[in-house]
Amino acid sequence: MTSTVLITGANRGVGLAFAQKYAADGWRVIATARDPAGAGELVDLVCAHPTRVRLEKLDLENFAEIDSLAASFAGQPIDVLLANGALTGGPADTFGQTDYDHWARAFRINTMAQLRLAEAFAPHVVASARKVMFFVSSRKGARVFGGVVGYMSSKAALNFVVFHVAHALKDKGVIAVATHPGHVATRAANHRGALTPEQSADALMKIIARLTPTDTAKFFDPDGSELQLITRQMNPNAFGAMSAADNATLSNELAAGHKLGTKR
Template structure:
């Protein structure tokens, strides 16, 4: 598909594999211009090979979102960029069976940093490149719903995604403006994190997420929805 200077653009932070890589493929198939990040870009990586096949529609940037100096450097490299969508796809997981009282301090910090603090640092630093009526999104999880936690389990992961949701709402309330702010639930997806028994494919999730972002364009405040655009209780 031919891209033009007027084609919409998206920055996907965390796109080396899984849902992030699936979203890159989905948006390229829709004719978007895509900027995608991985920690260590390589022509031999899946993202690198996709960039070589994209006829210039895909640009790959390096960033480890847990390193603030790398976030600042990426913002500098984006000077003059105009984004329709900024999507932060980041997430790590711990043992789902480990009760919070047995979680070590280092593990607690690791999940809270990567799943909650770092995504908001990215959003704070890169939001200036998003169009005034554009969308800002972060990959959350249904496990981050406090109202929906009736079964327990995955205690630290749940807490980290609930923290992400709260920080997104705080950011939206503080920033104001016309941008849509989304907490997205991708579904239980067959990825390294979701496992082989997960209910849906990467392709199905990516298509649904892209459709949901499009449908939510222009929403006010912060919206928590899944890949089918179904609202999730906070």
């Protein structure tokens, strides 16, 4: 059966390369863009593969749009939810001149909308053969690096979201992972980079093709090696850490729908 991939932010950069490569590989591609009318290269892709490539409007900032897109594909399996689109540009966030409005937008698009996507499309992914949710994150969300605090913290929080999604959907067989795409010559990197968008998409598609359920909650570099997503805080032997038993109790309480901080 033909596999299906849904790609966000597919009109340019790495997202466009993903769409072109998956289409060339014979996949059914649902390519989404904020502004389909301005997505010339995607329109060309649809014309080249009219039965397999669909162009859909999706602005991640608009959660109702995420929900209605998911509803319009109800009952249709999606093998790979490729959460690629992100607010990548913006001010440098020099200390003392932080643009808090931009930061809030980065959080809404790069972090919250990614969870909303996972929630809205979980039934489609669960119903598929491959069951992959692949979130394009960034090393900048996982290491100390000056500047762009809004973008970096939105990606750091995305890494946590991926862990949350992986945990929530593990029993349903979903493989949810995060990845760094490399330093890629796109608008996000002022068209300078170590990789072309095609090289990045190619490397990430090889990772996707190899994923197994034991990979869920991992964070990958584009060469397939693993980056640190979960840190020392998870070590129950660290000084002052929550014990493994308390951690298990808390996990069970949360799974049962208890609220944090309600115990007297």
